[in-house]
Amino acid sequence: MTPNLPDSQRQIIYAKRPQGVPTVDCFRLIDVPVARPGPGKVLVRNDVLSVDPYIRMRMEEKDSYAPVMAIGDVLVGRTVGQVLESHADGFAEGDWVVGRLGWQDYSVAGPGELQKIDVSLAPQTAYLGALGSTGITAWVGLMAFGKPKAGETVLVSAASGAVGSVVGQIAKLKGCRAVGIAGGASKCALVKDAYGFDDCVDYKSPDFADALARAVPDGVDVYFDNVGGPILDAVLPLLNNFARIPLCGLVSQYNETEPYRVKNLREIFNRRVTMRGFVLSDHRDLWPEATRELIAAYAGGHLKYRETIAEGLENAPQAFIDMLAGANVGKQLVRLRRA
Template identity: 65%
Template sequence: MSQTTNRQILFASHPDGMPKPENFELATSALGPLAEGEVRVENHYLALDPYIRMRMETKDSYAPVMALGEVLVGRTAGKVIESRAPDMPEGTWVVGRLGWQDYSTAKPAELTRIDPQKAPVSSYLGALGSTGVTAWVGLVHIGGVQDGESVLVSAASGAVGSVVGQLAKRRGCRVVGIAGGPKKCKIVTDRFGLDACIDYKADDFSDQLTQAAGTGFDIYYDNVGGPILDAALPHMRNNGRIPLCGLVSQYNATKPYGVTNLREVFNKRLTIRGFVISDHRDVFAKATQELEAAYADGALVYEETIQDGLENAPTAFISMLQGGNVGKQLIRIIPD
């Protein structure tokens, strides 16, 4: 099978606050022939993740910013449709950081094989992929979770947070989630099995948090930063741990939020540690093993918010940043 043209979403301009459709450009480019050792991947699913917003800034953060005119960064799951690499034949299903486009050219070393017979293709961009590994690394490797501890997790209906909660429950922990709105909170308790969920949009959020905290939390898995981190600090137990996975509440902020409860970090000897999963490749295999086992025995379920069509990726990305998703936000490029 040979393709000659490729649709791509390009980074058109830097956003000021929340991204807008004009920050993206749909373009068509020609596909050249493969070089020796390369494969061509037909991308079926594209993952839209909050970290991409940081890559749209003008200054580097933990990763380099994107240049204007580049294809947007992002992980995809797809099938090899052309190959000049003997060890990766046509028909192989793979995941890779291949960008917002219909087709991608890559070398086998840049790709990870997946098995559609074991789990749906899309799950390898979420609970059984880097998202699940992120949850595991933060909770187990960074947070050092112990059986039976008390855990608080923000963005608990989201892709990472929902896995964190379920992994903690699998260890016999008491787990409280934070999510936005009664509908999401119901999913957190009914679908993901957490013990309680607090609605951060509710007028009595602070009272809800105090009641749910009881004697305090050993771990707060933070995906959002900002006011929710501030609110959580007084409810931590002595020597509590806070794995800092993301700051989604701040990605579009034009003015930084100043945490006011930092004294609690000193008073309770708390540990706050930011992490990036690419620094922890040595535990990926261990994380994946537990995720696959949890999925196989029914202890790990997941939700996806799927929008069809590559051309709809910008609006779906913006919606995700505004909390419009439950679980992993995906674009289905090739219909099932």
């Protein structure tokens, strides 16, 4: 029996499908008994939760690349936490682990659901961001589908975000010119000063299209797209022949009730562009190489990251809503606390 383990824990469950922008009543905080691990399982205390844009797609009525959540399900989400009790080979009490364990204080999981992490190399929260699936997403999209070459221009939307910021830093390490797109002067300053991009354009500025063209005088060879929508339309005429577009996300569209119709789609044909949507779980064979490069870059001081941390599981829904609106800087996390 694990000492000092409470009888109950908090969970946030999916309460209502959103119509457009999610509201806090789409979520419900409940108390349930703490489950105990059986043979081959471990009990994890979840310390920090990551809230990510893909969760919004899981709230739809129809499946996308992943099954939708059912009303009453515990919200999906990746956590970092510590093993409190283990009945599984390879895991011991005190191990730090990452897993998709949901919006809850404690989780029972099997070894296949967990990844052990080394918190002596970096803070545990880094493994939810730049050194975890977020950083791996950036690496896989850029390296496997962007295929950057030294001297090329790599353009990144949502460049101040958790994925976009890593994309630009990898591009610089590969000898490319990195240009970001972000919302607001302060985020653009962060992209250039903290992450080392060569330039950044504010998509909220009234002369965005002209400013973007000035920022890429030699055109764009790789456009790493996190947002879709009108920004994609603005980028398409600036692409060079045989440019590549890794399509990582469409965050500008997740809350829309009517789909955006791309106006400049013809440019993809004219410029013989390759556009590829990708989902990280399809490319597990690339994770080890990506992880090695990311850890080496971090250890060498070449990979920076930022975090926005909300306090308390009860505040996770608002943190998620704010993240979708772009209120966060870097990775949006929630530090879990019991009342």
